[in-house]
Amino acid sequence: MRMLPDLTPLMRQYRQVKQRYPDAILFFRVGDFYEMFYEDAIEGSRLLEIALTSRDKHKADQVPLCGVPYHAATSYIAKLLRVGRSVAVCDQVEDPQTAKGLVRREIVRVYTPGTVIEPxxxxxxxxxxxxxxxxxxxxxxxxxxxxxxxxxxxxxxxxxxxxxxxxxxxxxxxxxxxxxxxxxxxxxxxxxxxxxxxxxxxxxxxxxxxxxxxxxxxxxxxxxxxxxxxxxxxxxxxxxxxxxxxxxxxxxxxxxxxxxxxxSAQGGTMLMDRATQRNLELVRRAVDGQVSGSLLSVLDRTVTSLGARLLREWILHPLTDLAQVATRQEAVADLHGHLDRRSRLRTALRGVSDLERLMSRIVLNVANARDLRALKDSIAAVPAITRVLAACTAPLLHKRAEAWDDLAQVAAKIEQGIHPEPPASVKEGGLIRDGYNADLDELRAISRDGKTW
Missing domain, CATH: 3.30.420.110 (MutS, connector domain)
Structure with a gap:
């Protein structure tokens, strides 16, 4: 690999960034592609099954190169994460059309198998x-x-x-x-x-x-x-x-x-060793590690992602406190004995998105307008869920409805401000409804009708 003084400005910038993230595969934005160079290119081309080429083909010391389209990067990142690799994404943080000299680039996200938040x-x-x-x-x-x-x-x-x-x-x-x-x-x-x-x-x-x-x-x-x-x-x-x-x-x-x-609870739940978990095939089959055929696959009739994860947690940590077991069984019997009530609850829950992960994306500033609409739609399901739970006699269910805030004001704010069919990316515009903000409406009018003035 060439010494820094012999590198082009772009390659020098790449090397400076790569030195900060030596253990990650660096996705380096160049135009409409995320490119990988040197060892990252060799490994990336093998793991992603994409063509390996080279930069500066007319020179003796060619730089290995491979790349992926920036708009399809997520699928390639997912593939690398599945094999245990980390990915550092270095993006252009200024407009190439107005940049003077080399476009400024910065690391905007580091993906590792344990830190992903994207659905x-x-x-x-x-x-x-x-x-x-x-x-x-x-x-x-x-x-x-x-x-x-x-x-x-x-x-x-x-x-x-x-x-x-x-x-x-x-x-x-x-x-x-x-x-x-x-x-x-x-x-x-x-x-x-x-x-x-x-x-x-x-x-x-x-x-x-x-x-x-x-x-x-x-x-x-x-x-x-x-x-x-x-x-x-x-x-x-x-x-x-x-x-x-x-x-x-x-x-x-x-x-x-x-x-x-x-x-983590040391009491109230059963602690099972590796052999027990494996032999009982609680959440995965012993022969191949697949969920299909496990106890979880038989029991899981949940309609939300939150419920599916909670059921998995309950199976891996079964209760040992008799009073808690009886309370849970009473709630199950209440819903089992009332088909109409159970059906109405399942119908209402189908409108609830994965609120845990949705709220995390909002707090981490990676949510888009569609996430906000999903939040609004989930909040809209709360009154129907509350009515069903309030009619239940089991304390575990009835008490859930007593302390809830229906968040109607939050839902109304989102409905008032966000377009009903917003684009996936903030950069596309059109997220905010017409009439929500007078200044924005004026700017839109200038952009749209300025040539007719």
Missing amino acids: DLLAASEPNYLAAIAAGSSGAGLAWLDLSTAEFRVVELSAPWRDAARDELLRIEPREILVPDEEAERLRATIGPIAAAVTPVPASTFHRAAAHALLLGHFRVASLAGFGCDDKPLAISAAGALLQYVTATQPGSPLSHVTRMQV
């Missing part, structure tokens, strides 16, 4: 966890976060902790696991075979003091005692490392939707 890259009925593990002489701490729903949990395991950690990882099925780089090989062996990308990160990110300070700052609290983990130093180390990694991969995103951290 096209997620399985609707399964969580998408990023996990971190911090090992010590007294035990180990585990933390896991689903960035798409803001679910954030930790647990601290006493020595000997290896079997318990493997069992927990099998239950949560993380897409990516963070480990300290100094212990990467040892922890890989400890974790064993698992369908997750294992990502080494600097050991310094696991230092308890730094992790503790980061968590205090993020949650804006003086102590972590309120989260129940102030006395769990290894869990804090894992959680802090995880949060720092997510912050680094989401440039400019405040992560303000991650508002709490929970200690």
